[in-house]
Amino acid sequence: MSSVDGWLSVGVVGAVFAVLATTRIAPYMALIGGLAVLLVAGVLDSHQALAGFANEGMMTVGLLFVVAAGVRETGALSSVVHAVLGRPTSVRAAQARLAAPVSVVSAFLNNTPVVAMMMPVVRDWARRIGVPASKLLIPLSYASILGGMCTLVGTSTFLVVNGLLLDAGAPGLGMFEISVIGVPCAVAGLVYLYIAGDALLPDREEASAALDDPREYTVELVVGAKGPVAGKTVEEAGLRNLPGAFLAEIHRGDHVIPAVGPEMKLSAGDQLVFVGLVDTVVELQQRPGLEPATHQVFKLDAPRAERWFIEAVVSHRCPIVGNTIRDGAFRTRYNAVVIAVARGGERVKKKIGDIVLQSGDVLLLEAPPQFVEHNRNSNDFYLVSRATEAQPPRHERASIAGAIVAAMVAVVVIGWLSMFEAALCAAAAMLFTRCCNEEAARRSVDWQVLLAIAGAFGLGRALLVSGAAESIAGGLVDVAGDSDRLALAGVCVATVVLAELVTHNAAAVIMFPIAVSTATGLGVDPLPFVIALMIAAASACATPLGYQTNLMVYGAGGYRMTDFLRIGLPLDVLILAINVTLTPMLF
Secondary structure, eight states, X not given: OOOHHHHHHHHHHHHHHHHHHHSOOOHHHHHHHHHHHHHHTTSSOHHHHHGGGGOHHHXXXXXXXXXXXXXXXXXXXXXXXXXXXXXXXXXXXXXXXXXXXXXXXXXXXXXXXXXHHHHHHHHHHHHHHTOOGGGTHHHHHHHHHHHHXXXXXXXXXXXXXHHHHHHTTOOOOOTTTTHHHHHHHHHHHHHHHXXXXXXHSOOOOOGGGGXXXXXXXXXXXXXXSSSSXXXXXXXXXXXXXXXXXXXXXXXXXXXXXXXXXXXXXXXXXXXXXXXXXXXXXXXXXXXXXXXXXXXXXXXXXXXXXXOEEEEEEEOTTOTTTTSBTTTTTHHHHHXXXXXXXXXTTEEOOSOGGGOXXXXXXXXXXXXXXXXXXXXXXXSSEEEEEESSOSSOOOGGGHHHHHHHHHHHHHHHHHTSSOHHHHHHHHHHHHHHTTSSOHHHHHHHSOHHHHHHHHHHHHHHHHHHHTSHHHHHHHHHHHHHTTOHHHHHHHHHHHHHHHHHHSOHHHHHHHHHHHHHHHHHHHTSOSHHHHHHHHHHHTOOOSSSSSOHHHHHHHHHTTOOHHHHHHHHHHHHHHHHHHHHHHHHHHO
């Protein structure tokens, strides 16, 4: 690799991966930032840099978010799943009951929305049958990943790589063309989970169990009629920035004022609810003008119309991850109060404002009812449970949504429409039949994922046009010698490692030109390399970083990084072995 452009492309791509692996910067920001550097440096022209934004695979991923929104809004999936899950009598039986339907559904719906829809269902089911949620949530994520390998639409990775094939002038893959590799990998993975899942998964208390009774760390005081507090604002009364506690809500008669601001004026008789470490808030009872409340009004099991209690898991894309709750202005940003934080199955015993938020943290929030509607599809949170459903599912349209999905798959299999055309028609049908409304459809699209895919396309194109991909592929060929199988194995191993450290889509797009160049250098058909690359990128199970579904269950199940390594690393090796063995034989 002698050109300056080649070294610059490799350096930028390496820097982007390093940033993604070692910092909390959102993937789309790092990838778009790297793309901007290459554009300004002249490695890419504007047409090459923007090509990813018009890629058919990326657009198909966006349309499938809308299709999944129609399924979610109608409750079509949950109604079927409830009937299938039943009441198993053992952990192993529960895992089998769960994995089978999830893997089948994930073969035809993008696995991320499937897991988002299933998480509250699985957690409620786990409580009902007496099985720890930690025994079921990782299998939920893995089953969705394994099922997604079975068809072209099961995971966004396949659609993205298929888009790259089309851009390269090659014929795209059929709906079930990859199934001859994906199905054996999925079956072997599900058998592995059935045999080893109970032994390797932790029997750990759910993270949210630490948040069961917020009254254990609340203090309620009443504003006295003759004291110095009545008539003053919260800030004037010295109740702002307390050392170890904060004022969560005010009860004024039958009215609840949540997310209290510093300018709120206090009145005699107001009942103030303080949240924090109990041993640090007791001193509030000694303040003049505040009296102990004789009647406790803070009850989690009796939410009033003015506020709900909501449990949410912090996404890795939340803009205040890495900041304290106070510095991130959580209350101002979301109009919600953090009552408690659980991490790794235990409540974080610090002053709420001083807690540094991490991806996977489980929050108990108090907020107005509008919070759920505004954030139910937010990229900042994975909503796990809430006191009341914001909007009941449109069950009367569940059969329509199911028929639309079935028709979408059928027309692609028959060959009447391409995947992009079928997804476009299905998304339009979901809106036309009111299976989901325009607002739900708009919010369902994960724009950050689409931007990350588009940015990764640009980086992959830079490796190709600069000659860097050809040079890297030449190095792989030199190591492999005349063995195309060894070269294919090298591509797969590199893809899996990158996918575990960053994101599966970014790893697939960056490795695509390297895989094609390696096959060309060996004088063999590139298709087996592309197929193997797709399976390798989609099988990131050993860390919660590589796949969004792993991050979604990470906090909710009270898991630790070692839990994923213990059960996910053998699964990665199993899929890699099947992939490297079968792909050259069948393609």
